[in-house]
Amino acid sequence: MQRLSLDYPAGEPAAQRALAGVVGSGDLEVLLEPAQSGRSTVAITTSVDGVNDIWTAVIDRIFADTDQPAVALEINDFGATPAVVRLRIAQAMEQAASGQGSA
Secondary structure, three states: OEEEEEEEEOOOEOOOOEEEEOOOOOOEEEEEEEOOOOEEEEEEEEOOOOOHHHHHHHHHHHOOOOOOOEEEEEEEEOOOOHHHHHHHHHHHHHHHHHOOOOO
8 A cells, every 4th residue: 555645825714524435446536524624634645556657646736726625635546547547536536526525
């Protein structure tokens, strides 16, 4: 198992918690919690070794917009592609913003 932790500037905390995806063949889950104002953290656990550079590049692009809400993301990966990573994070962010996340 590979573990990676990343930290980014952010705006105000997300409105609520959210969950997107499931861990399974070729997929991942994203658990989103509101974080302290001004910082977002991303903790990644993946079954694929040697992918830190790819993960960092994908997550850096997502959090390049510092207007993102402050979140603590926990990502559990089972070999998802970068496109699925972006999709699951977008789904969790949308759920947290729209009031459709897990309370």
